[in-house]
Amino acid sequence: MNQDDTLVSIRGLSFKRGGRVIFDGVDLDIRRGSVTAIMGPSGTGKTTLLRLLGGQIRPQAGSVKVDNQEIPTLRINELYQVRRRMGMLFQSGALLSDLNVFDNIAFPLRENTQLPESLIRTLVLMKLELVGLRGAHQLMPWELSGGMARRVALARAIALDPMMIMYDEPFVGLDPIAMGIIVKLVRHLNDALGLTSVIVTHDVKEVVTIADYCYLISDGKIMGKGSPKELMQSGSAWVHQFMEGKDDGPVPFHYPAKDYAHDLMEAP
């Protein structure tokens, strides 16, 4: 993998929050044009990783490079320049609740560019057409279903034609049809628009169908990496348990406790 091929390069990343270690010496590379999945159990800091990439928080140690720019050292204005080329899809959609669908997608364009209103209208309708919701452009966010809201948020995330798009749990809480649409859209948009996609998720089944490369994170460390196929055949017991969704394994079913029989017999 040569330097120009890598869009995101993380080296020796360490991050602590309130005394709790979230990341401890994580190394991670994301290739241009690929769909990379970052998976792990809930609460392992997958979303935190996206925030580190977007520069919303700074790590205690290590380097986070996006497009050869060292994110943690950027000044706020430089950071905004980089963010204009990043899209992010939030778990809740995070649509602005006082604007309708059209204005929500027009928002980043109006705020960040000097384009005339007619051109903005064309761009917004094009993005909405991509996610199949051109007919819904007059609706308010609270009139949308969960799946639609996420598609609108997706259209907004690509409004500025970013180089990279980050998905935070894009498959959570959707019905099978809406889920299928999002899965298809992620892959389709990635290839059609020449994006680089980073998906943070714990939905193994959905993501292995579209990801080119996966990272498994747990307890602040990379537990496994490789293409979905490689991971499925991985020799690591932990990776095996996670990918197959087994209830017992290296991650035990039982929270550590004292002896069961002894505990039951003990007088209160």
Next chain:
Amino acid sequence: MNGQYRIVTQTILGVGKSTLFLLRVLAGLPSVLARPFLVVYQIYMVGVLSLIIISISGLFVGMVLALQGYTSLARFGAEETLGVIVALSLMRELGPVVTGLLFAGRAGSSLAAEIGLMRATEQLSAMEMMAVDPIKRVIGPRFIAGVISMPLLSAIFTTLGVLGGYLIGVELLGLIPVRIGRKYSMPRPSKMTFSTASSKA
């Protein structure tokens, strides 16, 4: 940071954070003024919608002042100073202070709820990721709207208070209206605008 000093350090930390926040808001003001429509909308939201409560309280505060003041003044035969007392106390103290309290209650709490909801639903985070500074886009217009509406509301409160005093004094108690010749010092509306800022933090 442990033991009994924790509360002290936390307080100082809090004051510092609020000050930094205020400075950041002030630094963002020039770019807010480039989008006057947002400010006008917020003036409507925090100012115009607070008019009713401000008007009603102003009127009644003036009426109560006049009624209570009259009974005391009548004992000394000084009823003719009623107008001066009502006008002065409203203009100098009650107007700005009560308006400030009401404004902080009415507009401040609705702003806090609105911004809190935006934070909880990640809207502020999303703005940051879209390279839009929430301090300039969300906080700034509301801050300016507060600074503009507060003195105006205070003036309306005082005016209606004096009107209430007139209604009681002249219409109800039958005093003779006289023109008040003295010039009074301007009200000090800046006192309470700060409370709106702190409620946004």
